[in-house]
Amino acid sequence: MSLLEVNGLSVVYEPRGAEPTYAVRKASFSLERGEFVGLVGESGSGKSTLGFAVTRLAKAPARISEGTILFDGRDIASMEEEELRKQRRGGFAMVLQSGMNALNPVRSIRKHFGDIFAAHGHVPKTKRLARAYDLLEKVELPRTVLDRFPGELSGGMRQRVSIALALSLEPQLMVFDEPTTALDVLVQHAVMGTIRDLQKSENFTALLISHDLGIVLESTSRVMVMSEGVIVEDGTSQQILQAPQHQYTQMLLGHYADPRAEVVQVPGLVVRGSTISTTGHSSVVAAVSPERGETATGTPSAPARRRAGRPEASAIVVDGVTKVYPRPRRGQDAVTAVDGVSFTLEQGQSMALVGASGSGKSTLAKLVTGIERPTSGTIHFGEARVDTLRRKGLRGLRREVQMVFQDPYSALNPLHTVEYALMRPVLNYTGLHGGAARTRVLELLETVGLTPVEQFAAKLPHELSGGQRQRVVIARALACDPQVIIADEPVSMLDVSLRAGVLALLDDLRVTFGVSMLYITHDLLSARLVTDQIMVLNQGRVVESGLTAQVLRFPEDPYTMELLDAIPQPHRAGARR
Amino acid sequence: MWYLLRKLGLLLLTAWAAITLNFLLPRLMPGTPADAAIAKLAQNGPVDPATRAAIEAQLGVPTGDAWSQYVQYLGNVSRLDFGVSYTFFPQSVSTLVMNALPWTLVMVGLVTIIAFVVGTLLGVLAAWKRGTWLDTLPTLGGTFTSAFPYFWTALLVVFFLGYQLKWFPTSGAYGLESTPNLSLAFISDVIGHAWLPALTILITSVGGWILGMRNNMINTLGDDYVTFAEANGLRSRTVAVKYAARNAILPNLTGFGLSLGGVVGGSLLVEQVFNYPGVGYLLYNAVTNQDFPLMQALFLMLTISMLLANFLVDLLYGLLDPRTRR
Numbered sequence: 001m002s003l004l005e006v007n008g009l010s011v012v013y014e015p016r017g018a019e020p021t022y023a024v025r026k027a028s029f030s031l032e033r034g035e036f037v038g039l040v041g042e043s044g045s046g047k048s049t050l051g052f053a054v055t056r057l058a059k060a061p062a063r064i065s066e067g068t069i070l071f072d073g074r075d076i077a078s079m080e081e082e083e084l085r086k087q088r089r090g091g092f093a094m095v096l097q098s099g100m101n102a103l104n105p106v107r108s109i110r111k112h113f114g115d116i117f118a119a120h121g122h123v124p125k126t127k128r129l130a131r132a133y134d135l136l137e138k139v140e141l142p143r144t145v146l147d148r149f150p151g152e153l154s155g156g157m158r159q160r161v162s163i164a165l166a167l168s169l170e171p172q173l174m175v176f177d178e179p180t181t182a183l184d185v186l187v188q189h190a191v192m193g194t195i196r197d198l199q200k201s202e203n204f205t206a207l208l209i210s211h212d213l214g215i216v217l218e219s220t221s222r223v224m225v226m227s228e229g230v231i232v233e234d235g236t237s238q239q240i241l242q243a244p245q246h247q248y249t250q251m252l253l254g255h256y257a258d259p260r261a262e263v264v265q266v267p268g269l270v271v272r273g274s275t276i277s278t279t280g281h282s283s284v285v286a287a288v289s290p291e292r293g294e295t296a297t298g299t300p301s302a303p304a305r306r307r308a309g310r311p312e313a314s315a316i317v318v319d320g321v322t323k324v325y326p327r328p329r330r331g332q333d334a335v336t337a338v339d340g341v342s343f344t345l346e347q348g349q350s351m352a353l354v355g356a357s358g359s360g361k362s363t364l365a366k367l368v369t370g371i372e373r374p375t376s377g378t379i380h381f382g383e384a385r386v387d388t389l390r391r392k393g394l395r396g397l398r399r400e401v402q403m404v405f406q407d408p409y410s411a412l413n414p415l416h417t418v419e420y421a422l423m424r425p426v427l428n429y430t431g432l433h434g435g436a437a438r439t440r441v442l443e444l445l446e447t448v449g450l451t452p453v454e455q456f457a458a459k460l461p462h463e464l465s466g467g468q469r470q471r472v473v474i475a476r477a478l479a480c481d482p483q484v485i486i487a488d489e490p491v492s493m494l495d496v497s498l499r500a501g502v503l504a505l506l507d508d509l510r511v512t513f514g515v516s517m518l519y520i521t522h523d524l525l526s527a528r529l530v531t532d533q534i535m536v537l538n539q540g541r542v543v544e545s546g547l548t549a550q551v552l553r554f555p556e557d558p559y560t561m562e563l564l565d566a567i568p569q570p571h572r573a574g575a576r577r
Numbered sequence: 578m579w580y581l582l583r584k585l586g587l588l589l590l591t592a593w594a595a596i597t598l599n600f601l602l603p604r605l606m607p608g609t610p611a612d613a614a615i616a617k618l619a620q621n622g623p624v625d626p627a628t629r630a631a632i633e634a635q636l637g638v639p640t641g642d643a644w645s646q647y648v649q650y651l652g653n654v655s656r657l658d659f660g661v662s663y664t665f666f667p668q669s670v671s672t673l674v675m676n677a678l679p680w681t682l683v684m685v686g687l688v689t690i691i692a693f694v695v696g697t698l699l700g701v702l703a704a705w706k707r708g709t710w711l712d713t714l715p716t717l718g719g720t721f722t723s724a725f726p727y728f729w730t731a732l733l734v735v736f737f738l739g740y741q742l743k744w745f746p747t748s749g750a751y752g753l754e755s756t757p758n759l760s761l762a763f764i765s766d767v768i769g770h771a772w773l774p775a776l777t778i779l780i781t782s783v784g785g786w787i788l789g790m791r792n793n794m795i796n797t798l799g800d801d802y803v804t805f806a807e808a809n810g811l812r813s814r815t816v817a818v819k820y821a822a823r824n825a826i827l828p829n830l831t832g833f834g835l836s837l838g839g840v841v842g843g844s845l846l847v848e849q850v851f852n853y854p855g856v857g858y859l860l861y862n863a864v865t866n867q868d869f870p871l872m873q874a875l876f877l878m879l880t881i882s883m884l885l886a887n888f889l890v891d892l893l894y895g896l897l898d899p900r901t902r903r
Contacts, residue, residue, distance in 0.1 A: 057808055081813070088810030102805040104820050106827075106898055115819070119811045149899040165809060 002030035009067030023049040025229040038216030041226035042495040089120040093171035097178040103150035135164040156187035184357040189566035214568030259528040314382030316345040321377030337363040339540035350517040352527035355537035402477035406489040408469035412461040419457040429480035444475040467498030595880040659874035664866040681855035696786020704794035723784030731850040748852040793825035834890030838883035
């Protein structure tokens with residue numbers, strides 16, 4: 001008998017005053033004891049809803065509309081609350097996506113353990129402390145964590161605590177819902193390692209839900225792929241990797257590549273070998289947005305005309321810049337976010353700034369855009385010294401240096417239309433008014449491939465997908481014809497299938513308009529795809545820099561190697577088991 | 578410990594600033610109280626210099642430079658000596674305030690605390706049983722009653738409970754025939770008289786706490802730690818109280834601190850309607866009669882008690898929320 005047997009399960013969302021939508025349609029699958037199974041899909045595919053349904057955590061407006069969930073032979077789909085609650089000990093446990101917020105901020109870790117032991121009474125009072133220590137050791141945390149509050153722990157530590165808490169239930173089935181998504185690359189790598197080891201040593205059945213096929217293939221022996229509420233493929237990891245049947249699975253797999261390879265290729269993006277690509281521009285445009293037709297590329301004259309009377313193309317020169325933040329609280333040390341960094345970003349060049357979180361890459365972006373001032377060192381943009389600019393100078397700088405933000409969901413004001421968002425910089429910086437300004441807005445939408453432009457101009461942000469929103473953010477950055485675009489993790493919040501499109505657009509802009517780009521990321525693959533130069537930052541210092549292909553193919557610094565090793569690789573499927 | 582010292586330092590600094598402002602403001606205003614009194618007399622005809630001298634002597638004209646006045650003022654404040662009331666001459670301001678304060682503190686203070694506790698509990702219940710009648714009734718009722726004006730509620734209460742049903746006396750703090758002492762009879766008389774004003778305040782203020790707590794709690798119920806606690810099979814009472822409500826109450830504490838600080842100001846309208854001899858009633862009298870010393874003392878007391886209440890809430894926060902303790 002399988003541990004979990006799901007038959008014809010459907011979950012429907014029934015929000016008040018809106019049409020019901022089916023998030024999961026007639027899903028059927030089973031999990032054998034001791035199996036480690038992955039569940040993969042993009043956002044909105046229904047994978048988390050399914051995870052919440054099989055652990056009976058789905059809350060209104062979600063409702064299990066049909067089907068059975070046999071756990072250990074008993075149907076839990078229709079089980080009463082109190083009986084269900086008791087089932088959670090020695091039954092099924094869940095580790096949530098944002099482990100950062102899965103702990104009660106006003107209760108110490110000790111009390112979190114205490115609450116669970118008290119609720120189920122499965123550990124005698126005298127042995128509870130020893131059990132808690134034991135569990136912490138299993139997730140590789142020191143004992144002192146017990147007296148800490150969640151706010152005093154790092155993201156990775158908090159996620160480890162939630163795993164320990166879930167383990168304290170002695171579950172037969174553990175559901176991990178995107179357990180490492182909110183974590184830093186290196187931390188993610190380490191936590192996934194712990195999960196794999198625990199699954200082997202404790203021998204629970206595990207269901208790993210993730211959008212990242214790489215992570216799933218690395219850890220699991222069987223993978224289910226979900227798309228639009230339906231499980232479209234179910235096979236062993238090797239089958240999925242070598243002979244993916246469903247189109248959707250093939251698409252997901254197609255977007256993985258090893259940044260260390262000699263030639264890196266991803267559908268929709270031009271091939272970048274060891275040398276700087278100068279050939280494939282037209283193919284980029286065609287691949288990015290076939291819907292966009294024959295515009296945009298052939299008209300470099302328009303920006304040239306608007307450039308008249310503005311400073312000549314110039315490089316950004318950063319020289320020995322250090323940024324020290326004063327100690328945040330009494331008893332803590334001052335933070336040196338950026339430590340003696342120097343580089344030059346030539347006009348038309350693209351440079352990647354990579355590193356784990358806290359490596360100082362975002363601080364560096366703030367310094368270059370003049371949002372923050374360096375503690376020492378100088379930053380030149382052409383004639384201007386960015387680090388000493390005042391109001392008017394900063395305004396001039398912003399006309400030339402623009403940002404693309406990480407989170408397209410919060411970078412646009414939800415109350416204003418796309419047209420309004422794009423109109424602001426046009427009015428503020430280009431001197432265009434009325435009809436001319438509107439024409440410019442529509443032209444911008446066309447440049448980023450949002451056609452038909454009239455329709456998109458009238459839309460509100462919530463009516464757009466994540467990828468479309470990010471295109472609007474890019475169009476906004478382009479509104480004043482900047483010379484430099486600083487892109488801070490522009491694709492990290494987007495689904496895999498949308499990433500290539502946005503990256504290709506950024507690359508295309510550089511080629512067509514001669515915009516130089518500082519590309520900030522933790523994702524080495526995307527850095528390899530769209531940049532020529534790279535700088536690897538660790539704790540504010542540049543540990544390695546040079547040509548992107550060179551550095552990633554033949555890394556010299558151990559930190560770069562560590563980053564490269566942390567990238568999930570589908571082809572390692574089964575290798576770690 | 579450091580947290581406590583820092584908050585205490587802040588309290589002392591703001592209190593000093595308030596006391597000093599209270600000294601400066603009347604001196605920055607044009608004219609003196611004597612001028613105001615003489616101006617009134619002048620409407621009936623010319624005021625001779627002897628009368629002017631008499632009025633100035635009676636009200637007291639400041640002598641010495643500003644600094645020595647300030648030092649003298651600080652000394653007076655520390656002895657709680659705020660001078661003599663104009664309206665209730667020759668009673669001293671401190672006596673008047675001390676007579677009014679207990680009535681307000683006990684009646685308004687207790688009701689404020691009760692309203693907070695009851696409102697919070699009902700709010701927790703409403704959020705936890707969202708969508709049932711336990712939610713609809715307090716939420717709708719709270720919205721409804723908190724929209725009532727004080728005086729209107731007071732009139733309704735007086736008319737139905739006091740006049741028609743004759744359950745409670747309709748005015749004063751105690752009966753005309755009883756004298757203040759600690760006997761059981763007197764205390765029950767006081768409680769009887771407090772019912773109607775207390776009820777009025779309760780009806781109009783409890784709704785805000787219900788709505789505030791319900792909304793906060795619905796937010797925390799959507800938080801991951803609540804879902805995770807449910808996933809771990811904690812008892813639903815534990816989840817509701819120790820996880821959801823415990824976090825939802827934190828933002829409400831600030832509002833509670835403010836209304837506690839405001840208690841000392843009394844409840845002006847309610848005390849007026851019920852002829853309740855509290856601070857609100859006194860303040861009303863002071864303002865209508867331009868009784869400057871009384872007003873000054875009352876405003877200072879209000880400010881200081883507001884500061885104290887906020888200080889206490891800060892300390893409470895430190896106890897309840899580890900994130901503020903650093």
